[in-house]
Amino acid sequence: MTDQAESVATIAEFAESEIRRFLERVGMRYEAVEPGAEIPGSFWGDSEAGLIGNTLFARPDTPIHSMLHEACHYLCMDKERQQTLHTDAGGDYDEENAVCYLQLLLADRLPGYDRERCYRDMDAWGYSFRLGSARAWFEQDAEDARQWLEARGLLKLLH
Template identity: 65%
Template sequence: MLHYREHRDEIDALLRQLQPLQPLRVEPGAAIPGSFWGAPEAGLISPFIYLRDDTPVHSALHEAAHFVCMDGARRAALHTDAGGDVAEEDAVCVLQVLMAEQLPRVGPERLFADMDAWGYSFRLGSTAAWFEQDAEEARAWLRHHGLIDVNARPTWRLRT
């Protein structure tokens, strides 16, 4: 599994494009504030994403995608539980893959493997199969909210 420590600079650079989201590093062994699943998973307390060196890359990207996909009112009150409905959760999963494409040393194939190993589950049995064959509704959700363009490239702006 890929970890934040191995990709810190490129992840931080990507996350800085999502202002006001701000990555904050948590010291090794310390509790991760705002982590829904507990350490080592990333934590969210608006406007911060908390990351520890052993935080999985998929977790960092997933929580950042939640921040992007929620509206401003939810973002302002964000503490630990990103909430949202099934359609938004699916959109978050697509967006985290699109974010992985922006990280040359990560990429979608490696992210798919880590998501599968962590326990993400999709109707078609794997993250890659879902993303390639069954995620059009999630892409439509992202386009509707202006978070990706017609070519499924992230726009790097937050949902209002």
């Protein structure tokens, strides 16, 4: 993790009730993990959010963008995958792009966070996009991701 990545917004900056409410609105549960403890269901380890079924696990040092990303993985998978989900969200290239797109859209729905901050956090953390930044990708190269979400009715989450 770089010094730049350490400056991303974390769970600790938000009221636990806001995190819970945000996730409950999309049909998920939140389980807080003690500082320094291993995060259950974390694919990448370290401070990255974890998923087991519809429960998202995070520590105070978990980046908000990681929480959003993992929540969006859950939202983008079909019911069968949701029911057997444990740690590895799986999915293909198109789904991963849709996850990133939805993550940016939902950033605006979390009080105290927004898409602008999420762009910066994703870039600082090292997300890689052909056009060089999350913003450039979202604004100029993500139509396929939007279409993927539309085809599955997932943009209705924003209303």
